[in-house]
Every structure is written in structure tokens, then in C-alpha cells.
Amino acid sequence: MFSQKEISYSKRQVIKGFTIIEVLVVVGIIGMLAMTIYPSIRNSMETRRVENEARDILATMERARFQAVKTKLNHRVRFFTENNNWYYILERENTSGQWAQMPRFIRKMISTDFVVNLDFPDQMVVFSALGFIANYDSQKNKISLQSLKLKRYNQPDLRDIRVFAGGSISYNKLES
Secondary structure, eight states: OOOHHHHHHHHSOOOOSOOHHHHHHHHHHHHHHHHHHHHHHHHHHHHHHHHHHHHHHHHHHHHHHHHHHHHTSOEEEEEEEETTEEEEEEEEEEETTEEEEOTTOOOEEOOTTEEEEEESGGGEEEEOTTSSBTTOBTTBOEEEEEEHHHHHTTSOOEEEEEEOTTSOEEEEEEOO
């Protein structure tokens, strides 16, 4: 009839799948790991947001300086508020005192999630045809963006962009 091997095989139970206890333990471990990692991910995302915003302003200033030297025309980055939002735009001086928006450059809004501290003469940075700052003031030469979320977590929350008379621009991460 049945061989000894067939009988011992039929006595063994073949278990497939997981028990509910095993599944709950794994889900609990994953949940605890997610709770531990989530604040770090949130901080990274906020850091990336403030970095991108500040670097976009920095790149616009560098572009203005490059275009001023290239075209031998004054260029400026002008900051202004509209409906309680900060904007900036890249402009060039076509004739003396006549400024026009640079082609293919749209005005950009600084996110309302950040506190903006603008300290430039007449809220603009003007680059001369030689790449120097035409409206330089040693007391007014920076813009700062601050993330209040990063401040709450004691992270470097300020991004500081400074311009110097010679046209150089510095970028710093600071903690308030």
C-alpha cells in the first residue's frame, strides 16, 4: 500500500504563509522605524526647500553680473512686494534710466514659507558693465531667508546672500 516514506510525509504538515502575530510584529517594527525616521526626512525636505530658494536668488544675481559684463549694459536684480509676497526680477538698462525686463526671464516669487530680510539700497542690486556693484552700500548689501521650521529644530535656518563692491557674491548657511 503506502511506503514508509509516503506515510512520514503525510504526517508532516506543510505550513505556508505567516501567522497574524508575525505580520503584526513586522508592521509594528516598520511603524516604529518610520516614526523614528520621519522628522529627519521632514528636516531634509525643508532644508532642501530653503536651499533651492536661496540658490535661485544667487544664480539670478550671478546671471545679472554675467550679462552686464557680456553685453556692456547695466543689469539689476530688483526685489519688490506685491500682495504681501516678495518677488524679484532681472532687468537691463537699455538707455540711461530706462530699465526693461530681460527676455525669457519671468519674475519669481519667494515662497511665503520663509521670512525675507532684504537689505539692499532701493531694494535692488545693480551690476555695472564691468561687473561691479553700481549701487553698493557697505551697510546694505544682503538678503536673508529664514525657515522657521528649521529654527524650531535648532538647525541652520538662515541662508544669507551678500554682495560686495567688486561684484563678488557670497552664500552662507547660518543658525539664528
